[in-house]
Amino acid sequence: MKRPDALPTPPRVADRLLSWFVAPHLREEVLGDLHEEFAWQVARIGERWARWRYWWDVLGFVKPRFIRRLNPKYSTPNPTDMLRTYLKIALRHLVKNKGYSAINIGGLAVGMAVAMLIGLWMYDELSFNTYHQHYDRIALVMQQQLEAGQIATNNATPxxxxxxxxxxxxxxxxxxxxxxxxxxxxxxxxxxxxxxxxxxxxxxxxxxxxxxxxxxxxxxxxxxxxxxxxxxxxxxxxxxxxxxxxxxxxxxxxxxxxxxxxxxxxxxxxxxxxxxxxxxxxxxxxxxxxxxxxxxWDNNSFQTYVQLADNVDMAAVSAQIKGVxxxxxxxxxxxxxxxxxxxxxxxxHLYSEWKNGVNTGGRIQYVWLFGLIGAFVLLLACINFMNLSTARSEKRAKEVGIRKAVGSVRTQLISQFFSESLLVVTLTFVLALLSVQLLLPAFNEIADKQLTILWSSPAFWLLSLGFVLLTGLIAGSYPAFYLSSFQAVKVLKGTFRAGRFAAVPRQVLVIIQFTVSVTLIIGTIIVFRQIQFAKDRPVGYSRAGLIMLGMTQEDVHAHFATIRTELIQAGAVAEMAESGSPATGLWSTQNGFSWRGESTDEQVGFGTIFVSHEFGKTVGWQFNAGRDFSRAYATDSSAMVLNEAAVRFMGLKNPVGTFVKWEGKSWKIIGVIKDMVMESPYEPVRRTVYMINNGSGNVVTLRINPNRNVPGALSTIEGVLKKYAAGIPFDYQFVDQAYAQKFGDEERIGNLAFLFAGLAIFISCLGLFGLASFMAEQRTKEIGVRKVLGASVLNLWSLLSRDFVLLVVIAFTVAAPTAWYFLHNWLLKYEYRTTISWWIFAASGVGALLVTLLTVSFQSIRAALMNPVKSLRSE
Amino acid sequence: MKRAFLGEFEEVVLLTVAILDEGAYGVTITQEIEQQTGRSVGFSTVHTTLQRLEEKGFLSSTMGGATAERGGRRKRFFAVTAAGRKALAEVKQVRTQLWDALPPQTLQLMGI
Known part of the structure; x- marks a missing residue:
């Protein structure tokens, strides 16, 4: 409701419109005149007409002359101008403190490069098989059945x-x-x-x-x-x-x-x-x-792949065919x-391990493990970066004071520090990208991959950009928000002091760094110990000079005796044999064995290997009891040699001479050999029986005459084989190399872990080095005074080193149980495993301490040796 | 002889400012013109002309004199500069010259 005595006001919308389009410097007079005119017109022609007229007048001002804004008297720098000066200042700071810059950028670049490599590796693992268009519709038919009370899972189907x-x-x-x-x-x-x-x-x-x-x-x-x-x-x-x-x-x-x-x-x-x-x-x-x-239905020897129809669900079909x-x-x-x-x-690819019918993962664990390591290494590098830049930024309190005194607003200071840290992170990112490109071939070698940088993937760039921004913002946040909050007066008068607890976050970060590093060191040592432990395991035969030919060998079999005699006479081989499985594998498991005193009716599988008479002599297996196969006994065609594991399983007291029934025949046990490690060196040896085969085996194994040089022997063997079995290329493999391949996965993990642990330590030490030198610099005067008052170099050294040593000790007490927990679980996966002994922890603790002392001492001794005259005279 | 050119309306406005002396600003000028000439002028036209005259150097302006009905906004007061006065004088002189040059019979026809 309008009060009757209130002065009529001009249309507000018109006013707003006018204020919007008329240039600011004309607004006041134009609006004022309009209002005054309005008041006069109301008195003259009444409010209604006055309003109309008002609108008409307002619209009259829509002319370029009134709309055009005045050219400003002072320069109005646009944001990029200021940014340019920020970047220039930042670059000058970088160049001025070359050492710090190198440590800062180098450390972060290493961390980023590692994270990128691991990221690429993870991407490769996770995108496994996606080359195939029907990736999500393809499946492998697998089966699970009871074997000796355990559910065995297998991809071999009838x-x-x-x-x-x-x-x-x-x-x-x-x-x-x-x-x-x-x-x-x-x-x-x-x-x-x-x-x-x-x-x-x-x-x-x-x-x-x-x-x-x-x-x-x-x-x-x-x-x-x-x-x-x-x-x-x-x-x-x-x-x-x-x-x-x-x-x-x-x-x-x-x-x-x-x-x-x-x-x-x-x-x-x-x-x-x-x-x-x-x-x-x-x-x-x-x-x-x-x-x-x-x-x-009982010959599980084939693979069955399926692609689902378009409208069915994988799990539903899987459940449907369960009982087929x-x-x-x-x-x-x-x-x-x-x-x-x-x-x-x-x-x-990622979930290929089964235990008693349950999927226990597989490679996916390594994917997460390395993802975790990558994240940690990156975290370490970021911590470094933040630590050093915050430590340095306290030196710049004066700059902040002066900037404030000449009129910088807080937001300007904030954007200055942010642009500075973003610049550094961007530099780092470029450096990291270059080093990844350089390192990829070597990394591919270690990891057995064919990775390339995903130059054309938008996701890669988005992720990188996101990371650069995040790191830049986090690292820049401390100087940006903390330093810009100082009162200029205090800073410039010199009454400003960083609080007593200003260093606490920094110390916490150092502790985190060393916790991760020490954990990684302990982990690496234990992985290598486990590999060594398995390598040192007695294999039950001799691998030196043993080669195998893994092709279908019918031609060789037909002339076996001739070839053997010829090769032995030529002095090329000491012995040769045929067998159903190579020395480094167990290809056949069969059921249906029965023996006296058998405790169960259940069908249990035994590794079954058919060999020629000379097999034992060729590989050099060792007998616990009984004798080897011999051509002297015709009855050996129905004789068996068992390994210790089989004897233990069967519960036989005196195995030699007892009989085993299998496939309707009675087999006499003539010997028991020490377990031969044919499969994984981390698993217990499977119960295995060896029998004489008269047909052709799958593999020919030859022991090169130890008195002949290997290349000479090989060429003789090739010549003889060509003569009798011309159809077969001479593709041989050394047994010790084939055996070494069994360690491939573990060694790869060990090598990668070693690499990353090394880098983690390197990055942490870089950070420590930077911090130590910063501390020493900050306390120059204190050290000078102490020296004048009679402190010795040793005193000063311990004074400066003590803080850091304490941090590392704390880190170690956190790291040791963590490492123990994770590695204990990792080792449980292996049946045949090393123990985690206390000295590993002691060694890595002492090692970390030593590295810390070395790093810090360089700075602290230099500071302690400085002439106090110089340090006290400065300023 | 080089002269500043004054349009007809410009001349009117300039004269009005001179008439109003110290109280010349947008509103008074407009009202004065309406009263004196009896023709209705657009508000923005007057403002435009005032600005143009100022740019030509015939007017100078100062801000001041806020009142309640203006919502506390200041006025821009205009004053004729020396150049403005000179221009007015020239215009007048040209007019007089022209009038003087009129043949007497024409003057008689006009009833003057």
Whole structure:
């Protein structure tokens, strides 16, 4: 309601409009005149008309003359001008304090580079298999069954499973692919003959794996005698010529025609070794036992891959097919309670370990472990960076005072310090990127990867940018907010003192740094101890000069006796033998053994290895009791040699001479050998029986004559083999090298852990060095006075070092239990493991202390030796 | 002879400022023109002209004299400068010259 006596006011909207468009310097007079005129008009023509007129007048001012803003009298620097001076000042500071800058930037760059490397590694691990388009629809059919009271999980399935899945659950799957195992085969074209790794698979596989065909089509595999080649393999055999339609020979007997060439599969695919694919039917029809296996539910020797239909759920299908095997096997096999399930492709690589039917993870643990380490190293570097920049920034209190005195506002100071730290972090980032590029080849070597910087990935850049901003903001926050809050007067008069507890956050950060470093050191030592422990384990045979040939050996077998005699006579080998498994692996496990005093009716598996008579002598196994196989006894064809583990399991008191029933035959135990470590050196040796084989084995093992030089012996062996088995390339492997490969994973982890622990310590020490020199500098005067009053160098040294030593001691007391806890759990994973002894902790504690003292002493001794005259005269 | 050019309305405004002497600002000038000439002038036109005259150096201005009805805003008072006075004198002289040059019969026709 309008009060009647109130003066009428002009339309407010018009006023607001006018204030908006009229230039500020004219606003006052124009508005004033308008209002005065309005009041006069109200008296003259009434409020209503006056308002109309007012609007009309206001709109009259919409003219360039009134809208144009006045040119300012003083310069108005835009934000970038100020930023430029900030950056210039920052650069000058960096150049002035070269030492600090180097430590600061270098330390952070190392940390960033490590984090980037680990990030790339994690990305590679987590994106494993994503090359395949149907990544989330592909699964491996696995089965679990009882073996000696434990649930064993395996990806080997019986052959009829495939046909059953197709007929009974066909609508749930788009593709079902039965496959053998990817392994070495002899592939020949014309006069070119090499060993290539490949597999026999059913024709759905190119579609399932979404192979990118370079030549030919995916349907090429449907032709009866066809082969698909990886691009690199096709090039190796046919060069630039068109490979399509060329004839090749597989394993010296199967003639195939090239019907397609696909792009090589990347290193981070489970199928990376799949260099050729041959049709499954070709494989099955080439061997009698395979044809027979079509009906056998108890021969778990094949892999079954599936791709789900579009509208079904992985877990649902997995649950659906659970009982498929049980429904088709006889009562005896059903005792083992075989369950079938799907393992999705996304979990193949990272979750591959099973314990009693439960997935216990696998590589994923290393992914997290390294992620954690990377985060920690980065944290250390950031802490350093913050510590040093805050320590330095106290020196700049005076600069802040002067800036404030000449008119800087607080926000300007804040943006100054932020722009400064962002500049440094950006420099660091560039440096880190360069060093990652340089280090990648070496890192790939250690980690067995093919990583590249993701230059073209927006996610990578976003992450990097985010990180740069975050670090810059965190590191700059202390000087930005704390220093800018000082009162200029106090700072300039010199009454400003950093509080007694100003150093506390810094000390906490140092403690965190050393806790992480010491933990990493302890971890590294224990990982290496574990590796060494397993390496020192007695293997039960002698590896020196032992080589093996791992190809199908029918040609060798046919002429075995001749080849052997010839080689021994030539002095090239001491002994040679055939066997079903190499010395470094156990390829066959069988059920159905029974013996007197057997405590259980359950089906238990024994490692079964068929060998020729000379096997024992070749590998040099050692007998606890009994004797080796011998051609002198014809009865040895039904004799067995057991290992200690088997004897222990069977509970036999006097094993030699007792009989074991197996496959309807009675076998006499003639000897017991010391356990041979054929599988993982971290696992207990499996119970194994060795029997004489008259057919051809899978592997030929030869012991090179210790009196001959190795290259000479090898060329003699090659010559003799060529003579009798011309179809086989001479691809041999040294047993000790094959054995060493068993440590690959652990050694890789050990090496990486070593590298990162080293870097962590390095970064922490850099930080400590910087802090120590800063402290020494700050206390120059105090030290001078103390010296004048008679303090000795030793006194001063201990004074300056004491603080830091205390911090490291605290860090150690935190680190030791943490490290113990994690490593204890890690070691539990290994059956055969080292102990965590106290000296490891003592050594790493003393080591950390020594490194600290060395780092700090350099500064503190220098400070203590300084001439007090100089330090006291300054100012 | 080089002369500053004065438009017709400019001349009117300049004269009005001279008439109002010390009390010349936007409102009074507008009202004065309306009263003297009987023609209705736009507020913004007067302001524009005042500014233009000031730019030409015929007027000078100072701020001051806030009143309640202006909401406490100050006025911009205008005063004629020496150059302004000279320009007015010149205009007047030219007019007089022209009038004087009129033939007497024309003057008679106009009734003067």
């Amino acid at each position: 052959m009829p499973l495939e046909a059953t899945l197709r007929t009974e659950y066909g609508e749930s799957f788009k593709h079902i692919v039965l496959a053998s195992w990817t392994g070495g085969h002899i592939l020949a074209a014309g006069d070119k003959k090499f060993t290539e790794t490949g597999n026999y698979m059913q024709p759905g596989v190119p579609d399932m794996l979404s192979l990118k065909m370079r030549k030919g089509t995916r349907d090429g595999l449907r032709e009866p005698a066809s082969i698909l080649l990886a691009e690199s393999v096709a090039k190796a055999y046919f060069g630039e010529a068109d490979p399509i339609g060329q004839l090749m020979q597989l394993d010296n007997k199967l003639d195939v025609r090239v019907t397609g060439v696909y792009q090589d599969l990347p290193a981070n695919s489970s199928f990376r070794d799949l260099q050729f694919i041959a049709p499954w039917d070709l494989y099955v029809n080439s061997k009698d036992w395979l044809i027979k296996s079509k009906q056998l 095997k049980r429904a088709h096997v006889d009562a005896k096999l059903a005792q083992q309670k075989p369950d079938v399930f799907l393992q999705p492709m996304s979990r193949w």
